[in-house]
Amino acid sequence: MSIPFGGYASPEQIMRDRAEYARKGIARGRSVVVMQYADGILFVAPNPSKALHKISEIYDRIGFAAVGRYNEFESLRLAGIRYADINGYTFNRNDVTGRGLANLYAQQLGMIFTESIKSFEVEIVVAEVGEAAEDDQIYRITFDGSVFDEQGMAVIGGQADAVGGRLKERYVDGLPLPQALDAALTALTEPGGERPPVTQIEVAVLDRGREHRKFLRLTGPRLEKLLEAAKESQEGARQPVAEQAQEEQASAEQAPDTAPPIAPEGDIDTGSGE
């Protein structure tokens, strides 16, 4: 039996292996939730560290959340801050957009995915708060540089599908902050599990009502108060929220497929002329 030495691996195989490797790394951690609420965008991440953040500010209206390897997403975060500050300084503060930043990340991650031996094991969210809820934008960017324009909420890392499913059940447009936080924490907790204590979660908002910089990290007594309000809203508001959610679901079922256009639709053109 001969061992293949310096053998041939097809490009498909190489890409598949790389994607598999990255996916495994990303799924190892805990999920992060980014969602719209009445006054802006809420970020929630289970995170035992007070210093090593998963959520941070990029610019006046732009926030960043990431999962995966810390050193990798930290370098992306710093690059994002440099990009935003350079552009804001060169042009005007309003000329820094979440879309531009998402494209920058997509370019870089796509390039690393195809050119490096190891792709980045990260998934990130770039969120921008607008003047009104309709102008809010949430972009999810995966390890291979794909960009998804998310509507209302995004879940990255860990058991993202399960957490996303639980969040969808409770998510309604325009939830007040305590209810939104409650929905996010419910989604992040496995059914029947204990909620993470206040010291184990990282919470931040992009509040469109704030002056100058919209990003605000919620910590200490402020967060404790908010968590208490979230707990109270849990009992009081569960019924109507559930009902509303059902209606939402019903209307969502009628809505056409809203998958973002990331690849040409239809079958692959084989060139056979049929």
Next chain:
Amino acid sequence: MASQPAWMNSLFTYTGSSSFSEFLGAYAPNLLPARNESLAAPVVDEIPHATTIVAATCAGGVVMAGDRRATSGNIISQRDIEKVFRTDEYSCMGIAGTASTGLELARLYRVELEHYEKTEGRSLSTEGKAHRLATMIRGNLPMAMQGLVVVPLFAAYDPAGDVGRIFSYDVGGGPYEQREFHSIGSGSIFARGSLKKLYRENASPQDTVLACLHALYDAADDDSATGGPDVMRKIWPVVSVITADGFRRLPDDEVAEFVESMLERRMTAPEGPIAPLR
């Protein structure tokens, strides 16, 4: 600027300090305000100059105020220029001298503070902020020699001591920490003289705002380049107050109230309040 290795010029792989202006120097040096070009002839009066800024500490904070006039020689080039800028949540700066260079400097300085805060996850110390501004002023020294002189006044609330602090500079940098109050610009001599008599230690922010407005009025009274309150056009001085609650620029109607009460008093006593002799 010496040539940088290629990796220094990248958004993604830059490994220098958390200073924005240092990164800018490596990545896009043409965007830095301080450039060592020499002008054919030094500029003197042709370009607009910003004039008087005053600052005074108050109970638990600091107040900074500036008039609204910019002059080019004997011409008033702008009646409503703004010369006091918020630089971050707990600090602000006022500029005197060449208006254009000053505006650019203030814009860069704001990004500088914010860039450090975002990358490091904490704000610079008050001394750190003051030193950073000194370095940037020194960088402008060659241009200052050509006539593009700009001198800032920096005021900050220091959470470490729960006090307001004031730092002044000269064209070579600084900083020089000032106690109680300070003033810069063409009308500063008169404003400082006025504040010397009107300043009260640990006065409320409101009283300190009034003292600063009196000082600006006295500066405008004796210095032709400093503008007084423009009652007809409703152009009031820019007044900002920094306390533990953060930076707050007083809205126009609030400043108008202060100015009107001051003007009313000056109707009967044109020289302003008289400090007790004994």
